Amino acid sequence: MKWGAKYGPEYVNRLYGMVRRHLTGDFNFVCLTDDGHGIRPEVRCLPIPPLNLHLKPGQRDGAWKKLTTFEADLHGLRGTALFLDLDVVVVGSLDGFFTQPGEFLIIHDYPRFWRFGERIVGNSSVYRFELGAHADVLAHFRGHMAEVQREYRNEQEFLSRFLHRQGRLAYWPAAWCPSFKYHCIPAWPTNWWKPPFVPPDARIVIFHGEVNPPDALAGRRNKRFAHIEPALWVGEAWKA
Structure with missing residues (x-):
């Protein structure tokens, strides 16, 4: 999914290249977008369904648009869909993401020491579902938009809590989708001389928060007093 100006077409093109190198057999690669200019011809560009968010002045729509992937009829698409955020880096085989048992699979969001109680929420950088099978998620959001955004x-x-209540939520094996900032950066102070690494059994590295793939490759962090060495493996993996 690509909208606005934050990510250019090169992100889509590189994501396609990584998927092609790491997924066996044929597949359809779809980008829901408001601008298909510059995107490689192997990618099928389709419009993002309207969500009609009720936003206050200055309020960002965030990633709520992702919920439109659960349309009952998403441009006539059928079958099993694997959703990938544009800024992930694929470093291993993707075949298992299509064979892992479960009705709806998502990353188990990364634990933080200040969280208490049962950890249910998933990170939606990578999730798998049957197209059209969870239209009630989107229907509930559209019917209770203000209430959902408040809660x-x-x-x-x-999404995670809605599907958890239905008993449909499952998680990828923890090693498959490590976080770059939590799992790939060496512990302080070795981060000042040791470069970020790919954890064992990683398949898709997730970039969330202050570091994106170009930052990791260049050895940049947007966090004060934080430091990383260049992650050269990003350049080897993140290419069209």
């Missing part, structure tokens, strides 16, 4: 911080929290 949940973002779309992944709403």
Whole structure:
């Protein structure tokens, strides 16, 4: 999914290249977007279904648009869909993401020491579902938009808890989708001389928060007093 100006077509093109190198057999690669200019011809560009968010002045729509992937009829698409955020880096085989048992699979969101209680929320950088099978998620959001946005911080929290109540939520094996900032950066102070690494059994590295793939490759962090060495493996993996 690509909208606005934050990510250019090169992100889509590189994502396609990584998927092609790491997924066996034929597949359809779809980008829901408001601008298909510059996207490689192997990618099928389709419009993002309207969500008609009720936003206050200055309020960002965040990732709520992701919920439109659950349309009952998403441009006539059928079959099993694996959703990938544009800024992930694929480093291993993707075949298992299509064979892992479960009705709806998502990353188990990364634990933080200040969280208490049962950890249910998933990180929606990578999720798998049957197209059209969870239209009730989107229907509920559209029918209770203001209430949902008051109760949940973002779309992944709403999505996870909605499907958890239905008994449909399952998680990828923890090693498959490590976080770059939590799992790939060496512990302080070795981060000042040791470069970020790919954890064992990683398949898709997730970039969330202050570091994106170009930052990791260049050895940049947007966090004061934080430091990383260049992650050269990003350049080897993140290419069209």
